[in-house]
Amino acid sequence: MVKKVIYGNHAVSYGARDARAEVIAAYPITPQTQVVELLSEFCASGELKAKFIKVESEHSAMAACVGASAAGARAFTATSSQGLALMHEMLHWASNARHPIVMANINRAMGPPWNIWTDQNDSISQRDTGWLQFYCSTNQEVYDTTLMTFKICENDKVLLPGMLVLDAFVLSHTSEVVDMPLQEEIDEFLPPYRAKYKLDLDDPRAFGGLMFPDWYYELKYKQHTSMEEALDVIEKVGKEFGDRFGRYYGLVEEYRIEEAEIVLIVSGTIAQTSKEAVDILRKEGMKIGLVRMRTFRPFPKEKIRKIASKVNKMIVIDRNISFGSEGAFFTETKACLYNEKDRPMIFGVIIGLGGRDVTVEDIMKIAKKGKEGKFKVNEINWWGVKL
Amino acid sequence: MEKEMYEVRFHGRGGQGAVTAATILADAAFREGKDVQAFPIFGVERRGAPVAAFMRMDTKPIDLKTQIYEPDSIVVLDPTLLDVIDVTKGLKEGGKIIINSSKKASEFKFGKAKVYTIDATKIAVKHGLGTKTNPIVNTAILGAYSKAVGNVSIEAIEEAIGEKVPRKKEENKKAAREAYEVTRGE
Numbered sequence: 001m002v003k004k005v006i007y008g009n010h011a012v013s014y015g016a017r018d019a020r021a022e023v024i025a026a027y028p029i030t031p032q033t034q035v036v037e038l039l040s041e042f043c044a045s046g047e048l049k050a051k052f053i054k055v056e057s058e059h060s061a062m063a064a065c066v067g068a069s070a071a072g073a074r075a076f077t078a079t080s081s082q083g084l085a086l087m088h089e090m091l092h093w094a095s096n097a098r099h100p101i102v103m104a105n106i107n108r109a110m111g112p113p114w115n116i117w118t119d120q121n122d123s124i125s126q127r128d129t130g131w132l133q134f135y136c137s138t139n140q141e142v143y144d145t146t147l148m149t150f151k152i153c154e155n156d157k158v159l160l161p162g163m164l165v166l167d168a169f170v171l172s173h174t175s176e177v178v179d180m181p182l183q184e185e186i187d188e189f190l191p192p193y194r195a196k197y198k199l200d201l202d203d204p205r206a207f208g209g210l211m212f213p214d215w216y217y218e219l220k221y222k223q224h225t226s227m228e229e230a231l232d233v234i235e236k237v238g239k240e241f242g243d244r245f246g247r248y249y250g251l252v253e254e255y256r257i258e259e260a261e262i263v264l265i266v267s268g269t270i271a272q273t274s275k276e277a278v279d280i281l282r283k284e285g286m287k288i289g290l291v292r293m294r295t296f297r298p299f300p301k302e303k304i305r306k307i308a309s310k311v312n313k314m315i316v317i318d319r320n321i322s323f324g325s326e327g328a329f330f331t332e333t334k335a336c337l338y339n340e341k342d343r344p345m346i347f348g349v350i351i352g353l354g355g356r357d358v359t360v361e362d363i364m365k366i367a368k369k370g371k372e373g374k375f376k377v378n379e380i381n382w383w384g385v386k387l
Numbered sequence: 388m389e390k391e392m393y394e395v396r397f398h399g400r401g402g403q404g405a406v407t408a409a410t411i412l413a414d415a416a417f418r419e420g421k422d423v424q425a426f427p428i429f430g431v432e433r434r435g436a437p438v439a440a441f442m443r444m445d446t447k448p449i450d451l452k453t454q455i456y457e458p459d460s461i462v463v464l465d466p467t468l469l470d471v472i473d474v475t476k477g478l479k480e481g482g483k484i485i486i487n488s489s490k491k492a493s494e495f496k497f498g499k500a501k502v503y504t505i506d507a508t509k510i511a512v513k514h515g516l517g518t519k520t521n522p523i524v525n526t527a528i529l530g531a532y533s534k535a536v537g538n539v540s541i542e543a544i545e546e547a548i549g550e551k552v553p554r555k556k557e558e559n560k561k562a563a564r565e566a567y568e569v570t571r572g573e
Binding site for chain 1: 409410413414417422423424425426427450451452453454456550
């Protein structure tokens with residue numbers, strides 16, 4: 001076991017190294033660059049025996065990962081913001097072709113205007129590409145999730161690509177303590193990837209051919225059911241990880257929700273800061289708890305329903321916006337509760353776009369306003385907008 | 388309740404190593420059993436432009452992911468910043484300021500803040516860190532921090548320099564040690 005103070009970006013690099021990624025193809029973009037810099041050093045020194053492919057764009061990076069995964073390799077890449085957007089076509093390809101590629105996306109706002117700081121609009125915009133999405137809130141979780149995502153995605157029941165997401169600067173360039181297990185222990189947790197179907201000269205197969213309407217539909221059904229099956233796989237892998245390494249992960253993290261009347265639904269680093277707010281409010285006597293959303297795709301509907309059945313109010317805090325609609329986590333949370341008998345009142349709050357700092361005070365004020373029922377219900381609530 | 392979290396803000400100019408200083412201090416505090424965080428204010432450090440970085444440490448795990456608005460102490464790597472920005476903004480009452488300057492501490496006045504000075508530029512040049520026109524003063528000033536604030540030992544800072552400084556590790560350790568020796572604590 002090694003315990004080190006490292007950047008969130010390097011937690012990704014160490015994670016990919018310790019997962020023994022076999023092919024890495026990436027194109028640099030702020031704030032992701034350090035991820036790839038360290039990985040290229042690992043490859044150059046031989047510390048990681050992977051093929052490092054330099055490419056001319058993110059679209060090509062994902063294309064190279066698709067090729068590598070089709071050949072049966074464990075493929076990894078990392079990107080951010082506009083880079084992720086440029087990959088869009090190939091993201092569909094990776095999922096539709098059932099390649100368990102793992103990618104780290106550093107959550108950075110979309111331009112213009114140029115902004116290199118954090119919000120989730122880049123990853124949320126890839127919601128329907130068929131990638132699993134995990135939102136991290138500490139550098140330790142970034143490292144752990146890199147390892148777990150390979151294991152989840154490569155599971156026979158899943159065989160889909162997965163994206164782990166971390167906030168620009170608040171994690172990517174922040175140094176925190178990260179505990180990394182021994183390589184032998186990781187190898188036991190994550191054995192080499194053995195692709196069931198791959199490009200093989202001795203056993204030739206066709207990939208990505210034409211499929212007529214008579215069966216395309218069934219493949220989409222399978223892709224969806226695999227995503228649903230991933231819910232169980234994520235929980236099992238999170239439990240196994242905990243049993244082995246002492247840190248347990250699930251679809252969501254429940255924080256002080258016992259006897260809570262009101263819960264905050266939050267993801268990313270804001271959730272971490274919100275824990276402080278919850279602690280203070282609990283001391284003041286407010287029955288409040290927090291649900292940190294680790295998984296966005298597949299969406300943990302049952303978890304949300306269970307939690308919702310016990311509370312009066314929910315406040316969904318989104319660091320993203322679907323223009324003309326609302327925050328993505330807000331939409332999903334409401335949608336999965338529509339047919340429930342006892343639904344709590346739900347408010348949606350948009351906050352922190354483009355890296356605006358979100359403080360404990362912000363969260364406390366939001367919680368209090370929500371408790372008093374002073375938010376608009378059928379519209380989104382913009383927090384701290386100066387207009 | 389005893390306050391255990393301790394927060395530091397660093398002011399420097401791009402290229403002086405303010406962000407690295409925050410990281411080294413975090414690494415040193417981690418070596419003494421603390422949970423730590425170090426981060427730049429915005430992450431676009433252009434050479435010569437004012438930059439700021441933060442360091443947060445606690446005996447308990449740190450959940451906070453916000454910037455630091457009310458630091459317990461402030462480290463100023465470049466004295467010319469004093470005329471440009473309010474380096475004391477938000478400093479807690481009774482907080483400490485460590486300034487890289489050849490002047491005496493008594494020549495500075497920042498309300499009730501306790502001021503310490505260290506000629507980190509001279510020490511950095513002496514140990515061949517950076518160039519004469521662009522000395523890298525971050526390790527020297529951390530030595531002064533260790534003596535002035537007293538919550539991270541000079542030994543831990545030397546170890547952290549060994550881990551986090553890519554070149555001239557020994558010279559950097561010596562610069563930190565020298566600054567530690569000449570800084571007067573309370």
